[in-house]
Amino acid sequence: MDEQKKVPKRISQTVLNSLKGGVVPRIGLPYITVGRKNEIEALLHDVDIISEGGASFRFIVGRYGSGKSFLLQTIRNYVMDRGFIVADADLSPERRLQGTKGQGLATYRELISNLSTKTKPEGGALTLVLDRWISAVQNETMQQTGLSFSDPALAEKTDKKIFAVTSSVSELVHGFEFAELLSLYYRAYLNGDDETKSKVVKWFRGEYALKSEAKQELGVNIVINDENWYDYLKLFAAFFRMAGYTGLFIMIDELVNIYKIPNQVTRQYNYEKLLTMYNDTLQGKAKYLGILMGSTPQALEDKRRGIYSYEALRSRLAEGRFSKPGSRDLLAPVIRLEPLTAEEMLVLCEKLTQMHADLYGYIPTVKTDDLVGFIKTEYSRIGADINITPREVIRDFIELLDIMFQHPETNIASLLESDEFSYAQSEAVSDEANDGYVEFTL
Numbered sequence: 001m002d003e004q005k006k007v008p009k010r011i012s013q014t015v016l017n018s019l020k021g022g023v024v025p026r027i028g029l030p031y032i033t034v035g036r037k038n039e040i041e042a043l044l045h046d047v048d049i050i051s052e053g054g055a056s057f058r059f060i061v062g063r064y065g066s067g068k069s070f071l072l073q074t075i076r077n078y079v080m081d082r083g084f085i086v087a088d089a090d091l092s093p094e095r096r097l098q099g100t101k102g103q104g105l106a107t108y109r110e111l112i113s114n115l116s117t118k119t120k121p122e123g124g125a126l127t128l129v130l131d132r133w134i135s136a137v138q139n140e141t142m143q144q145t146g147l148s149f150s151d152p153a154l155a156e157k158t159d160k161k162i163f164a165v166t167s168s169v170s171e172l173v174h175g176f177e178f179a180e181l182l183s184l185y186y187r188a189y190l191n192g193d194d195e196t197k198s199k200v201v202k203w204f205r206g207e208y209a210l211k212s213e214a215k216q217e218l219g220v221n222i223v224i225n226d227e228n229w230y231d232y233l234k235l236f237a238a239f240f241r242m243a244g245y246t247g248l249f250i251m252i253d254e255l256v257n258i259y260k261i262p263n264q265v266t267r268q269y270n271y272e273k274l275l276t277m278y279n280d281t282l283q284g285k286a287k288y289l290g291i292l293m294g295s296t297p298q299a300l301e302d303k304r305r306g307i308y309s310y311e312a313l314r315s316r317l318a319e320g321r322f323s324k325p326g327s328r329d330l331l332a333p334v335i336r337l338e339p340l341t342a343e344e345m346l347v348l349c350e351k352l353t354q355m356h357a358d359l360y361g362y363i364p365t366v367k368t369d370d371l372v373g374f375i376k377t378e379y380s381r382i383g384a385d386i387n388i389t390p391r392e393v394i395r396d397f398i399e400l401l402d403i404m405f406q407h408p409e410t411n412i413a414s415l416l417e418s419d420e421f422s423y424a425q426s427e428a429v430s431d432e433a434n435d436g437y438v439e440f441t442l
Helices: 009-020 038-053 068-081 102-113 124-147 151-172 175-191 194-204 209-219 229-242 264-282 297-301 311-317 342-360 369-378 390-406 414-418 418-434
Strands: 056-059 086-088 249-254 290-293 334-336
Touching: 009 086, 009 264, 009 342, 038 056, 038 068, 038 249, 038 290, 038 334, 038 369, 056 068, 056 264, 056 297, 068 086, 068 249, 068 264, 086 102, 086 229, 102 229, 102 249, 124 175, 124 194, 151 175, 175 194, 175 229, 194 209, 229 249, 229 290, 264 290, 264 311, 290 297, 297 390, 311 390, 342 369, 342 390, 369 390, 390 414
Parallel strands: 056 290, 056 334, 086 249, 249 290
Antiparallel strands: none
16 A cells, blocks of 8 residues: 555544544544545635635535535635635524524524634634734734834724724625624723623624614614524625635535425425525625535435425526536536545545554554455445445444454454345445435535
């Protein structure tokens, strides 16, 4: 096997544990990324457009375990390196795009809670962004004017720069109150008023339930709710750009949870919200904003319950006559993930073998021929051409590595030939073929 860069043990542990558990690791993705070159290049083309003041909306569509969430995380890490702020969330029965009991607001709160930057990739970056914005404006003003930090004239000139940002934001929908709160936060920052700062952040997080409460504590007569939460994400995108960031990327996975809503009217309201967001990005009503959403094929294409049940979306998103497996149009709104090839899975297994050996401190005994035998066995299952996914192969392989490490007398060939493995293989295929509602995130 080819030598590869040694991975820090902390990262190796996280990556292997996450993959074995069937979830996508937040860190270490560059060490194990294989394939998806064309899909990544298509999405990075969007990044360039957004950084120049445009907007984009893409659906990443793939079966459970196909690498959909993995691709989202890969793009997440890349755009943070490019200076974007990223907000991500998974939909659930409690988090939707629209609802009558706070489900849309719950999605907004999750997105803001997970607000991440390159220096704070784990989320919770809102306060950091606000403080750094003010500090950056002060430092820029000092450099341009030569004034000292204690000079009263500096505060006056800084006020003008802050006012320029808030005035620009105030011109947008709901922008006046947003700008008022930015100004309030700025004044509280200068005065060391942490209580007021906390109240403003609480408002930005969508945690005020009543207008009267917001009016009493902050002087604004509006709150973020199920109806208007998306408007505030557009405001944040514009503000982040003026605060020195490249823009805002929103990543929402598990759209299947809208597909599962039993009430048809409720589903349609959610699809209507989806249409609004989609139209905004394509019609230029949003700037410096990228939106990526993850869906399963069934949740997209089912004309009875899926996204295609909403005709306005179906007519915009349906594939053209010339796109087909092997030659997809990756510049279309919907990116359909092609299965990873056996060769790409082999490369991934090589990377995982070395990572596992480095983590546990042993010399790997698995040879390329062993890996080829493992891949052939996995891909020779009945129905594997339709049902096999990277998640299944990865989980099987890491389990093999763990067993061989704990039981040095074993080898891949003997484990693959065992009756237990053959039985587990057939059961896995049966489960994957029959259960369309099993929820995973890789």
